[in-house]
Amino acid sequence: MLGLQATFFYFFALIAVGGGLMVVFSRNPVHSVLFLILTFVAAAGLFLLTGAEFLALILVVVYVGAVAILFLFVVMMLDLDMGRMKKGALKYAPFGAIIGLALLAQLVIALSGSYLAPSTATTLATPMPIPPLDQVTNIEALGQVLYTRYILFFQIAGLILFVAMIGAIVLTLRHKEGVRRQSIPVQVARNPKTAIEIVKVESGRGL
């Protein structure tokens, strides 16, 4: 069992790392996005290997099926000149390095917690009896924790996303004057009386 799992782990991990590198190194921005999608799919495969099937498929639905498509849309529509963009790239290198280091530090701190102080990590991680995964399905276990203990964080996350969505709409909404819009109820409610004007025209006179 172990051998098979390890094989698949290295398979997906290699694809993820290789895809991640190609995101940075490929010359065509559209290819970059396609490699990003490959990386997402490989990450979903890694989730599947750890038994987090729900997370794996949600990753595919949300990131690959929706977010990456928007990326792809934007990148395809933009007229990108990679040569010109790469000229000033070195200027931004320090900022990029700082962000990368900060993320790395966070990861190290979060992961080292379980090594440096195992007792706090275990009390933090299992304050709540989560039923073992062979009794309930993945989704049930996740739902029982998410909608009871972490309901506040869940709601706050939803609220933040909602505010971000409304913000994006407000920023891009423009009221144009003089746009003729279709109103289906008005069209349906028309009848011969309101739509047609019958005029008697005397011959030789015109209107």
Place this chain on the structure above:
Amino acid sequence: MIDTINTYVLPALLIIGQSLLFLVVLLVLIAYILLADRKIWAAVQMRRGPNVVGPFGLFQSFADLLKFVLKEPVVPASSDKIVFLLAPLVAVTLALATFAVVPVADGWVIADINIGILYVFAISSLEVYGVIMGGWASNSKYAFLGALRSAAQMVSYEVSIGFVIVTVLLCVGSLNLTDIVLAQGTGLGTMIGLPGSFLDWHWLPLFPMFVIFFISALAETNRPPFDLPEAESELVAGFMVEYGSTPYMMFMLGEYAAITLMCCLMTILFLGGWLPPFDFIPFTWVPGFLWFLIKVAFCFFLFAMVKAFVPRYRYDQLMQLGWKTFLPLSLAAVIITAFVVQIFGWGAAAS
């Protein structure tokens, strides 16, 4: 050594064998669904349809297959060649991959996973990549416009399909497709004391959702009246305008596989899967997969009839229908269904 063979090699071979068998049956079914599409369309227009190859034109699809395969694939000089050839592969692979979790009869399923319906939803949300990659890689403005339209349309209608699936899941309490079918053994009909019948299936209590799912499925698979991506009067053939021969055939195959999948999903979610329409003797003699096939054929007949007599939507009307009508309706239905299930304990608790 024997252990390894028993635990790994034999199950792997079994799964490969099952998949191959399923794939062959599915591809033949798709060939006849394609023929049925053309025949029904022809019958509505009082034509004969394909009737030359084989008796009643029954081998027309196979003749078409040969015709496509034997032609030279033309790759436009300024296209992105790798992505251009990858796109039809992506389209057809994803469309066929979803069938891994479709239960044809009780226990007749290749992968009976807990989150089957989520898997179907996830894979079918990827199908848009075939379209968008093909449209972009062709390096032609008609193909690109077609791809953009198609992608926007598929992404929009996926949302309401997702909510419709959620209402069904709320009634069933499981994401396993087999459980969804079995949960339809009891329902409205048995509640009022009738023996098990087609009144128990989800189409009756969730009728508005059934209609929304059907229309969204038409839009999701780019079928008429929502076939704007290939509106031949404006965009020639949409995102596949630069494709010919085998790559084109793979796009068509992917499209019809997606349509078949939507018919299967309608059957499983709303029409009781392989359950017989009446749960007594002459009907229970018929094996389950036949009922499943009959229901899928019925769903496809609806698809084909809509194609034959409904005129094409305008693009803004299409978007309006998706975002302003179906999305609020299906969202409201999720909330109402959740309330009903929670308060009256119907569905998950009853079964």
